[in-house]
Amino acid sequence: MSSQALSILESSLAAGESLSDRAKGDPMELIVVPEESCPTQVCRYEFMIGRDSKFKQFVGSCLESAVSELVGESVSPFKDKTNEKLPGGGAFRPHQDFAAYRAFKTRYHATALLTIHPANLANGCVQFATNFDELIAANTAFIMETIDDKALLHYNRGGSHHGDIRVDIAAKLNWQSLQTSPADLLVFDSFVPHYSDANMSAKPRRAIFVTFNRASEGSMYDEYYADKRLNYDDPKFHVSTPTSHRDVAARSCQSVRD
Numbered sequence: 001m002s003s004q005a006l007s008i009l010e011s012s013l014a015a016g017e018s019l020s021d022r023a024k025g026d027p028m029e030l031i032v033v034p035e036e037s038c039p040t041q042v043c044r045y046e047f048m049i050g051r052d053s054k055f056k057q058f059v060g061s062c063l064e065s066a067v068s069e070l071v072g073e074s075v076s077p078f079k080d081k082t083n084e085k086l087p088g089g090g091a092f093r094p095h096q097d098f099a100a101y102r103a104f105k106t107r108y109h110a111t112a113l114l115t116i117h118p119a120n121l122a123n124g125c126v127q128f129a130t131n132f133d134e135l136i137a138a139n140t141a142f143i144m145e146t147i148d149d150k151a152l153l154h155y156n157r158g159g160s161h162h163g164d165i166r167v168d169i170a171a172k173l174n175w176q177s178l179q180t181s182p183a184d185l186l187v188f189d190s191f192v193p194h195y196s197d198a199n200m201s202a203k204p205r206r207a208i209f210v211t212f213n214r215a216s217e218g219s220m221y222d223e224y225y226a227d228k229r230l231n232y233d234d235p236k237f238h239v240s241t242p243t244s245h246r247d248v249a250a251r252s253c254q255s256v257r258d
Contacts, residue, residue, distance in 0.1 A: 001030060001045065001048060001051070001052065001055075001082065002042075002045075002082070002084065002206065004030055004045075005030055005032045005042050005045035005082075005084075006042055008022065008029065008030060008032045008045075009032050009034055009040070009042055010040075012032075013039075013040060019032055019033070019034070019232065020232035020233055023228070023229045023232045024229050024230065024232075027226075027229065028050065028051060029047075029051070030045045030046065030047050030048070030051050031045065031046045031047050031225070031228060031229065031232070032044075032045045033045070033046075033238075033241075033243045034243065035086075035089045035090075035242055035243065036242055036243050036244040037089065037242065038088075038089060041084075041086055041089055042084045042086070043083070043084060043089060043090065043241065043242055043243050044081045044082060044083045044084060044241075044243075045081065045082055045084075046079065046080060046081045046082075046225070046228070047080070047225055048080045048081075048082065048208075049077055049080050049210075049221060050221070050222075050225060059077060059080075059210055063112050063210055064076075064077070064212065066112070066185065066187075067110050067112055067187055067212050068212075068215075070110065070187050071108075071110050071212075071214070073214060073215070073216065074214075074215035074216070075110065075212035075213065075214060075215055076212060076213055076214075076215040076217075076218070076219050076220065076221070077210065077211075077212055077219075077221045078101075078106060078109055078211045078212055078213040078220050078221060078224060079210075079211045079221065079224050079225070080208070080209065080210045080211065081208070081209050082116075082206060082207070082208050082209075083206065083207050083209065084204060084206055085123065085124055085196075085199045085204060085205035085206060085207065086199065086204050087199055087200075087201060087202055087203065087204065088198060088199065088200070089198060089199060089242060090124055090196070090198055090199050090205070090242060091124065091196065091197055091198040091242050092195055092196045092240055092241055092242065093161065093163075093164045093195055093240040094129075094164060094165045094170040094173070094193055094194070094195040094240070095155065095163050095164055095165055095193065095194070095195065095239055095240035096152060096153060096155070096165065096190065096191055096192070096193055096194075097109060097111065097190040097191075097211070097239075098147065098150075098152055098190040098191055099152065099155050099163045099239050099240075100163060100236055100237070100239035101190060102145075102147075102152070103236050104220060104223075104224065105217065105218070105220075106213035106214070106217045106218075106220055107147050107148055107214075107217065108147075108148060108150070108189065108190065108213065108214055108217075109189065109190035109211050109212060109213050110187055110188070110189050110190070110211070110212050111187065111188055111189070111190070111209050111210065111211040111212070112185060112186070112187050112209070112210045112211075112212070113126070113180070113185070113186040113187070113188070113207055113208070113209055114182075114185065114207065114208040114209075114210070115180040115181055115182050115184055115186075115207055116182065116206040116207055116208065117182075117203070117204060117205045117206050117207075118179070118180070118181045118182070118205075119178075119179055119180045119181075119205055119207065120179045121177055121179070121197075122199075122200055122201045123199045123200065123201040123203070123205035124196045124197045124198055124199045124200070124205060125177050125178060125179050125180065125196060125205075126177075126178055126180075126186075126194055126195075126196045127175040127176060127177045127178070127194060127195055127196060127197075128175065128176055128178060128188065128192055128193070128194045129173040129174065129175060129176075129192065129193040129194065130174045130175070130176045131173060131174045132151075132173065132192065132193055135169075135172055135173060136151045136153070139169075139172075142154060142166075142169050147191075150189075150191045151191065152191065153165050153166065153169050153193065154166045154169060158235065160244075161240075162235045162238060162239060162240070163235075163238075163239030163240040163241075164240050165193055170193070173193055175195070190211075195240070198242075
């Protein structure tokens, strides 16, 4: 699907069509989001479960049961994406995923990360906070909101750093990098702080993220993507990402195709 995503981006640019309008125009097409610093380069694409029947079957037969077991109850797909992490791109600043999901009725999410290319420090593997519980216990003022006993930290609202954990709080978090291979399945919930640096290697570092909500909270996938297609530029869909919800002039950069 990587080549499909790039084709969508390139054809939209060639036609002078915004990706926001493109997302509204075809309810069954991948939703493609470019890098802010390089609008001819794909940052991520979404709606893989809705687009590809084989991927949907894989999620339903394999991932869903594994995540349900870890969560302790049945889960349902909420959203999906592939982060392209192309050379020079793909930095995701410190954040909690729930900051992007709080506009929806679901209150808890678990994300399965599938590594396509081995992830390491050079190409921007994900880094997770290891002292989150200790930090909030000692600094309750850092907590903006508590959801079902889970803490959401104060974060920036609006602007180019929308969704980022407040910089003074992020500075007090201890970070551990997790280098993963295609044999690994990594699952984390929507409250654990995490980030990843830009890919400073010469090759792509792709990874798939499939996010689930509690099945008891309803089947939200179609609702989520109906909202996203109508509100492509809404900041809630651009939390701590190297993407833009503002008009950005194209810069000199290079796209990458398999």
